Amino acid sequence: MIDAAILNRLAARLAAALATPSVTLHRFVVDGAAVGEIAAERAERLREFGDVFVVDGREVRLAPTLVGPEARTAAILEVTRALAQEGALTAWRDERYAVAASLDAPPLFHLERAAARYFGVATYAVHVNGLTTLPDGREAMWIARRSPRKSIDPGLLDNMVGGGIAAGSSVRGTLVKEAREEAGLDEATVSRARPTGTVHIHRLQADGVQRETLFVHDLSLPPQVVPRNEDGEVVAFRLASLEEVAWIAGTTEGPEVATADAAAVMADWLVRRGVTPRDWNDSVAATLRPRE
Numbered sequence: 001m002i003d004a005a006i007l008n009r010l011a012a013r014l015a016a017a018l019a020t021p022s023v024t025l026h027r028f029v030v031d032g033a034a035v036g037e038i039a040a041e042r043a044e045r046l047r048e049f050g051d052v053f054v055v056d057g058r059e060v061r062l063a064p065t066l067v068g069p070e071a072r073t074a075a076i077l078e079v080t081r082a083l084a085q086e087g088a089l090t091a092w093r094d095e096r097y098a099v100a101a102s103l104d105a106p107p108l109f110h111l112e113r114a115a116a117r118y119f120g121v122a123t124y125a126v127h128v129n130g131l132t133t134l135p136d137g138r139e140a141m142w143i144a145r146r147s148p149r150k151s152i153d154p155g156l157l158d159n160m161v162g163g164g165i166a167a168g169s170s171v172r173g174t175l176v177k178e179a180r181e182e183a184g185l186d187e188a189t190v191s192r193a194r195p196t197g198t199v200h201i202h203r204l205q206a207d208g209v210q211r212e213t214l215f216v217h218d219l220s221l222p223p224q225v226v227p228r229n230e231d232g233e234v235v236a237f238r239l240a241s242l243e244e245v246a247w248i249a250g251t252t253e254g255p256e257v258a259t260a261d262a263a264a265v266m267a268d269w270l271v272r273r274g275v276t277p278r279d280w281n282d283s284v285a286a287t288l289r290p291r292e
Helices: 004-017 040-047 069-085 113-119 171-183 242-250 260-273 278-288
Strands: 025-030 033-039 053-056 059-062 096-099 109-112 122-133 139-146 157-159 161-164 194-205 208-220 234-241
Touching (some): 113 208, 122 157, 157 260
Antiparallel strands (some): 053 059
16 A cells, blocks of 8 residues: 555645636537536636627627537637737647537537637547556556646656547547657557546636546556657656655655646556555545536
8 A cells, every 4th residue: 555644645636736616617608508617707808709709697608690610610710819819828739629518429619729728618638557567576657757848737747648639539549649649659559558437627727727538548568668759748758666656646846746637647547556545545536536
């Protein structure tokens, strides 16, 4: 079992970093489906785009003239470009997310990735725990360090592989693509990754509301396989033992801080690995899988 002091530290970090929003949010409704959550000040800014949005009480809707995915996408793209010019978004990604009632539902429109949190839409990502064995036989996890040039969480520690599911892609497609780009792993190696479930993030951030489902995978790698980044988004990889994983996930200051998403995935792995007591598992379950 992991030391209780380390686990208490990790639980405190998760509770603080992944706390669900405590402020009143506007529902973003498209074609009758609630697809997002928008902070009050952002809803007021959207009110100024009267040909695109209707703000009514605590609800933001699209103008009734915008019918169909193409018309909605084009109109919202112009709004997001204006918001980006104002500095209201993170760095423009030129990558689109499909906005729909659920992951497998037909898209209601497509949205620039940088604006996903502004509108609080549901997003989806794939994360991979890269697992191997140390020379002394202990189990270890590959930890990545994000590039300092990343627009979100620059320089922080992360899971070996992690990436958002873009419009038109799938969990499997994203897994293969991100594993190749971020860790240099071929499809044959990635095919051994085992899906282990999901972790859900619902929290208020400086750029809006993050509502993300992480599809978690475990991938066991032989000791001679060392991840190698190919897209410039990761600057280094290192190995961490069970205890070090728990310590990293609970760290809140200094160079050993991991992203909140990665910390949640690491905690989920520790629970599944059976190295945390049952009462601790119960206490963090609601944090890792909050009800919307």
